[in-house]
Amino acid sequence: xxNGDRLWASLMELAQIGATAKGGVKRLALxxxxxxxxxxxxxxxxxxxxxxxxxxIGNVFMHRAGRNAAxxxxxxxxxxDTQPTGGKFDGNYxxxxxxxxxxxxxxxxxxxEAPIEVAFWTNEEGSRxxxxxxxSGVFCGAFTLExxxxxxDIDGKTVADELARIGYLGTEEPGQHPIGAxxxxxxxxxxxxxxxxxxxxxxxGVLGLSWYDCVVTGMEAHAGPTPMxxxxxxxxxxxxxxxxxxxxxxRYPPYGRGTVGMVQVFPNSRNVIPGEVKFSIDLRNVSSExxxxxxxxxxxxxxxxxxxxxxxxxxERVSYFPPCPFHPECVDAVRKATAELGYSTMDVVxxxxxxxxxxxRLAPSGMIFVPCKDGISHNEIEDAKAEHLSAGCNVLLHxxxxxxxx
Amino acid sequence: xxNGDRLWASLMELAQIGATAKGGVKRLALxxxxxxxxxxxxxxxxxxxxxxxxxxIGNVFMHRAGRNAAxxxxxxxxxxDTQPTGGKFDGNYxxxxxxxxxxxxxxxxxxxEAPIEVAFWTNEEGSRxxxxxxxSGVFCGAFTLExxxxxxDIDGKTVADELARIGYLGTEEPGQHPIGAxxxxxxxxxxxxxxxxxxxxxxxGVLGLSWYDCVVTGMEAHAGPTPMxxxxxxxxxxxxxxxxxxxxxxRYPPYGRGTVGMVQVFPNSRNVIPGEVKFSIDLRNVSSExxxxxxxxxxxxxxxxxxxxxxxxxxERVSYFPPCPFHPECVDAVRKATAELGYSTMDVVxxxxxxxxxxxRLAPSGMIFVPCKDGISHNEIEDAKAEHLSAGCNVLLHxxxxxxxx
Ligand SMILES: NC(=O)NCCC(=O)O
Ligand SMILES: NC(=O)NCCC(=O)O
Numbered sequence: 001x002x003n004g005d006r007l008w009a010s011l012m013e014l015a016q017i018g019a020t021a022k023g024g025v026k027r028l029a030l031x032x033x034x035x036x037x038x039x040x041x042x043x044x045x046x047x048x049x050x051x052x053x054x055x056x057i058g059n060v061f062m063h064r065a066g067r068n069a070a071x072x073x074x075x076x077x078x079x080x081d082t083q084p085t086g087g088k089f090d091g092n093y094x095x096x097x098x099x100x101x102x103x104x105x106x107x108x109x110x111x112x113e114a115p116i117e118v119a120f121w122t123n124e125e126g127s128r129x130x131x132x133x134x135x136s137g138v139f140c141g142a143f144t145l146e147x148x149x150x151x152x153d154i155d156g157k158t159v160a161d162e163l164a165r166i167g168y169l170g171t172e173e174p175g176q177h178p179i180g181a182x183x184x185x186x187x188x189x190x191x192x193x194x195x196x197x198x199x200x201x202x203x204x205g206v207l208g209l210s211w212y213d214c215v216v217t218g219m220e221a222h223a224g225p226t227p228m229x230x231x232x233x234x235x236x237x238x239x240x241x242x243x244x245x246x247x248x249x250x251r252y253p254p255y256g257r258g259t260v261g262m263v264q265v266f267p268n269s270r271n272v273i274p275g276e277v278k279f280s281i282d283l284r285n286v287s288s289e290x291x292x293x294x295x296x297x298x299x300x301x302x303x304x305x306x307x308x309x310x311x312x313x314x315x316e317r318v319s320y321f322p323p324c325p326f327h328p329e330c331v332d333a334v335r336k337a338t339a340e341l342g343y344s345t346m347d348v349v350x351x352x353x354x355x356x357x358x359x360x361r362l363a364p365s366g367m368i369f370v371p372c373k374d375g376i377s378h379n380e381i382e383d384a385k386a387e388h389l390s391a392g393c394n395v396l397l398h399x400x401x402x403x404x405x406x
Numbered sequence: 407x408x409n410g411d412r413l414w415a416s417l418m419e420l421a422q423i424g425a426t427a428k429g430g431v432k433r434l435a436l437x438x439x440x441x442x443x444x445x446x447x448x449x450x451x452x453x454x455x456x457x458x459x460x461x462x463i464g465n466v467f468m469h470r471a472g473r474n475a476a477x478x479x480x481x482x483x484x485x486x487d488t489q490p491t492g493g494k495f496d497g498n499y500x501x502x503x504x505x506x507x508x509x510x511x512x513x514x515x516x517x518x519e520a521p522i523e524v525a526f527w528t529n530e531e532g533s534r535x536x537x538x539x540x541x542s543g544v545f546c547g548a549f550t551l552e553x554x555x556x557x558x559d560i561d562g563k564t565v566a567d568e569l570a571r572i573g574y575l576g577t578e579e580p581g582q583h584p585i586g587a588x589x590x591x592x593x594x595x596x597x598x599x600x601x602x603x604x605x606x607x608x609x610x611g612v613l614g615l616s617w618y619d620c621v622v623t624g625m626e627a628h629a630g631p632t633p634m635x636x637x638x639x640x641x642x643x644x645x646x647x648x649x650x651x652x653x654x655x656x657r658y659p660p661y662g663r664g665t666v667g668m669v670q671v672f673p674n675s676r677n678v679i680p681g682e683v684k685f686s687i688d689l690r691n692v693s694s695e696x697x698x699x700x701x702x703x704x705x706x707x708x709x710x711x712x713x714x715x716x717x718x719x720x721x722e723r724v725s726y727f728p729p730c731p732f733h734p735e736c737v738d739a740v741r742k743a744t745a746e747l748g749y750s751t752m753d754v755v756x757x758x759x760x761x762x763x764x765x766x767r768l769a770p771s772g773m774i775f776v777p778c779k780d781g782i783s784h785n786e787i788e789d790a791k792a793e794h795l796s797a798g799c800n801v802l803l804h805x806x807x808x809x810x811x812x
Contacts, residue, residue, distance in 0.1 A: 084674075084675060127675050222596065223690075224615070225598075242645050249634050257634065261671075261677055262674050282676060351632065375632065376628075
């Protein structure tokens with residue numbers, strides 16, 4: 001069994017870096033705070049006897065040797081970057097749970113056949129730089145290193161420059177690092193486990209995701225003298241598309257999702273009719289067919305909005321991953337460990353993307369969910385119970401040991 | 407007849423102070439550039455033989471004596487502060503047209519019975535400090551000097567401090583300065599005159615205005631794992647209100663206006679369901695009854711949106727002035743002058759607020775509009791034709807002479 005108090009203490013210590021007044025964490029990818037968080041986790045890894053490798057996109061792999069150095073490591077991890085109004089557990093739990101597994105193996109002087117690795121991936125959140133899940137995406141070849149390097153934040157700073165600045169521009173070629181199997185423990189970030197009063201979610205797979213940038217171009221003009229009939233009000237056209245995004249999500253239950261999370265209005269002055277509105281669209285579903293249907297519907301709606309309004313509207317897909325079923329052997333390892341340990345459990349499809357979906361392209365992968373309070377995440381009030389976090393970490397320990405052969 | 411070339415040359419010279427790369431002007435109220443602009447206009451006033459008075463809110467009155475010193479002056483003016491992305495003509499034209507009237511009277515050695523005054527009012531635009539039309543508003547008692555003094559820009563600098571800093575904290579009590587009649591020449595800032603191919607707009611009055619801040623509070627949550635039915639999406643509720651603002655504007659033609667110009671989404675992240683949306687509402691119409699109806703309709707809509715969505719929605723009125731019909735004698739003076747001079751003309755109700763609406767509370771007032779290119783204003787590409795600016799200035803000369811009895 002893992003040490004739940006130690007896991008909790010490490011979570012709380014890491015959460016102090018970027019702590020917000022409302023009890024959350026703001027530690028954006030590749031910021032000074034991200035550097036501080038990375039340095040702390042790396043120092044813990046070294047204290048636990050692990051060697052550290054960093055690749056060219058800043059992914060960090062901490063290595064605990066096995067009896068057989070020729071075997072690819074059984075890896076577990078997640079991310080430590082957060083949303084602008086993020087919580088203490090999203091991502092951080094997966095990294096520190098994996099670290100706690102290693103600390104527990106050390107406590108009991110257990111040597112495994114295969115090496116064990118603790119990973120944290122760069123810029124999972126995608127808040128500061130798109131694409132989201134950048135580090136694991138580059139690692140598995142979903143997009144190129146050059147594409148990721150060129151990504152800019154709103155101040156125009158690039159990923160390449162920021163990686164170098166914080167000292168995490170490593171030398172390993174992404175994807176060259178071997179993986180035997182990958183597990184990721186994570187808070188559910190949704191209400192399903194809590195509603196059903198279960199402790200462990202076995203995750204059969206992850207919803208596919210399609211992200212877009214949409215820009216409506218009208219003509220800015222003075223709000224007083226410009227008659228209603230002569231306006232080209234970009235915001236009014238945009239609001240209809242924003243509503244259709246939600247309609248599309250509603251049209252394909254139970255896994256359809258449609259969200260507009262980000263809006264920018266130009267020039268954003270009280271008495272100026274908006275000349276340009278830029279906003280994000282997030283569509284998700286459980287099968288490629290349904291996600292494709294939703295994709296076609298939003299494109300058709302944008303097209304007809306442009307024709308009926310006479311305004312120019314551009315829509316560009318900026319991120320995409322298909323629905324991802326996890327490897328049956330890893331899913332079974334989680335299910336078996338949960339049963340052995342006697343935790344209440346159910347299957348929960350993940351609505352959020354995780355680094356595990358990209359790891360799954362290179363190695364058998366699986367995930368373990370634990371409940372979070374009111375299903376709330378990407379919010380400073382995100383919360384989880386220490387006993388649930390311990391339970392998930394115990395399941396992780398057992399599932400990893402099964403794959404790494406103690 | 408006034409000297410159109412001299413008027414144009416003065417406009418272009420003043421426009422160099424704060425000139426932007428795109429051909430516009432950025433000369434924010436009470437900035438160093440505003441001081442330079444004020445100093446230049448005051449030096450021109452003195453060269454034209456006028457004496458200068460400044461009041462406690464920085465309004466400047468330049469005085470040309472009449473035969474009868476006991477008569478209140480016939481005044482004309484506007485403002486020289488600009489929007490952050492402003493043009494060369496908004497406000498500046500009204501001040502320099504009034505100066506050109508005095509220069510023309512000097513050229514022809516015309517003495518008037520009543521004195522003539524050229525005024526410019528502090529912070530008409532309201533971009534750096536709210537409320538808008540601050541100088542004329544304090545002057546007529548629409549709000550207090552203390553309220554205006556306390557207004558802060560985004561850096562926390564106050565109106566009182568900035569007035570003192572640029573040397574325009576005068577000694578005259580605002581509102582004590584006598585006015586016999588007030589005229590203001592201005593670009594239309596809308597497309598009506600250009601569309602109808604007319605040179606002079608006779609302005610019967612100004613639309614009343616009601617400004618609001620509206621805040622919808624939902625619950626931010628992760629866009630992936632949160633099922634559609636369990637969301638409290640603040641943006642989706644807000645978009646319906648934003649559409650209703652425009653519907654209300656459309657419902658009361660021809661003068662109804664409904665605009666949402668400013669939107670802030672919180673936390674404004676692509677995969678977070680918005681937890682809070684704040685936006686501005688701008689409603690206008692020609693009669694108090696219609697504006698009150700529109701006011702009641704938006705309040706009722708917000709109320710029913712809150713009830714049907716279960717989300718908290720606050721709406722607060724942050725600015726208001728009632729519709730302002732100008733004085734029949736001043737409107738007639740403009741109409742008569744236009745007819746005498748043979749310019750094509752039509753009536754144009756002003757959709758934008760002007761200093762004249764506050765002057766109108768203390769003295770008979772009227773306005774003269776000239777066309778601006780494509781009806782565009784509050785934009786660096788704002789443009790107007792020299793011949794139209796001359797025509798408006800000639801109308802101003804004749805209307806002022808009628809009131810001041812040559
Ligand atoms: N877990 C998580 O927040 N991933 C980011 C990508 C997504 O929005 O699903
Ligand atoms: N003329 C002008 O832009 N006034 C500002 C107040 C308004 O929006 O009407």
